[in-house]
Amino acid sequence: MSSKSMRLLVAGLLAGLSSPLAAADYLPPPSHDDGWVVADARTTHWDVARFAALEGKLADKTYKGITSILVVQDGKLVYEGYFNGGSAEQLNDIRSASKSVTSWLVGAAIDRGLIPSVQAKVYSYFPDKQPVQHPDARKQAITLEDLLTMSSMWECDDENQFSSGNEERMYVSEDWLQFALDLPIKGFAPWMTKPADSPHGRAFSYCTAGAFTAGAVVERATHKPLSAFAAEVLEKPLGITQSHWNTSPLGIGMGGGGTRYRSRDLAKLGELALDDGRWKGRQIVSADWVHHMLTVHAQARDDADYGYLWWCFRFPVKGVDQPAWAMSGNGGNYVFVMPSQRLVAVVTSTAYNQRYAHPQTQEIFRDYILKALPGQ
Numbered sequence: 001m002s003s004k005s006m007r008l009l010v011a012g013l014l015a016g017l018s019s020p021l022a023a024a025d026y027l028p029p030p031s032h033d034d035g036w037v038v039a040d041a042r043t044t045h046w047d048v049a050r051f052a053a054l055e056g057k058l059a060d061k062t063y064k065g066i067t068s069i070l071v072v073q074d075g076k077l078v079y080e081g082y083f084n085g086g087s088a089e090q091l092n093d094i095r096s097a098s099k100s101v102t103s104w105l106v107g108a109a110i111d112r113g114l115i116p117s118v119q120a121k122v123y124s125y126f127p128d129k130q131p132v133q134h135p136d137a138r139k140q141a142i143t144l145e146d147l148l149t150m151s152s153m154w155e156c157d158d159e160n161q162f163s164s165g166n167e168e169r170m171y172v173s174e175d176w177l178q179f180a181l182d183l184p185i186k187g188f189a190p191w192m193t194k195p196a197d198s199p200h201g202r203a204f205s206y207c208t209a210g211a212f213t214a215g216a217v218v219e220r221a222t223h224k225p226l227s228a229f230a231a232e233v234l235e236k237p238l239g240i241t242q243s244h245w246n247t248s249p250l251g252i253g254m255g256g257g258g259t260r261y262r263s264r265d266l267a268k269l270g271e272l273a274l275d276d277g278r279w280k281g282r283q284i285v286s287a288d289w290v291h292h293m294l295t296v297h298a299q300a301r302d303d304a305d306y307g308y309l310w311w312c313f314r315f316p317v318k319g320v321d322q323p324a325w326a327m328s329g330n331g332g333n334y335v336f337v338m339p340s341q342r343l344v345a346v347v348t349s350t351a352y353n354q355r356y357a358h359p360q361t362q363e364i365f366r367d368y369i370l371k372a373l374p375g376q
Helices: 003-018 048-059 095-111 142-146 168-173 177-181 210-220 226-236 263-274 289-291 357-372
Strands: 066-073 076-082 297-301 304-305 309-317 321-331 332-336 345-347
Touching: 048 168, 048 357, 066 168, 066 357, 076 345, 095 142, 095 210, 095 226, 095 263, 095 289, 095 309, 095 321, 142 210, 142 357, 168 177, 168 210, 210 226, 263 289, 263 321, 263 332, 263 345, 309 357, 332 357, 345 357
Parallel strands: none
Antiparallel strands: 066 076, 066 345, 297 304, 304 309, 309 321, 321 332, 332 345
């Protein structure tokens, strides 16, 4: 063999070692007795080479801490991968993506007539916690919808370390519910947009204490722990057999974060949203609730809107921005639901408190999953 041929051979071997998995290495998700229909993405013309390229980015640590990626289209699981110690049986700590589960539970309680509507007054559920600090008629007027849209008049902002309602202050107190109900009314500095001048008439402020209190309302209305109500109305009907719910120091279900689910079960929560509250033809939560839950009620940021404890982003498909609803939590944990493509995608991650966590998960969705769609 000539020296030139040897160099070409070595170069080819090295390239093979450093390149991502070939598209031919794609394997359809395995079939389990969990309700999911699985399918070969190649039969519907997905660009599985994009999945291979993504796996290469995970292997070379371009993307860090990702533990699972699942893709569902038209109700069929077409891609499933586990990385960095993740597995199909892993209960993923999805942090604030739990808030979206709490929204499902509010809807289920309303469907059953246990809560009259989202206009229900929050303080009326907690007579034993009154009188409260900073009494104000505007506090007594706070509705469940105000909590679901992160737009109550509480001075509560998790993104401001000086905020009275910052979640870290709540965690070091014993009575989280009293902490929330005692919060003062927020003021609006000259540079802050007041509700009347805000899109949709609501001034958004991310407040975990509010989501926690919404879960507490569900407990009071149903006379059940949040975990028990979730198991009855959501998890068992979806065939979810394992989950973990945190509680406050006084035992109130933590509807604001830290719930744990397996990746395939997270995909079921996304599919439930995509299919108007149905799973396998059975109506689990009313279509009316799903419609209201996935309607924009507040502008969260310049690049994101907010429904009822669900985020709404926009991502390009064939050059046209399409709305994608999302459960979103610290570490880059996401369940994306894009109705226009009949698409659900799950990304779980342990990149907690890392600045890159959310951008990298959104990049995975935008640059790999969406670009792998048939016809891209």
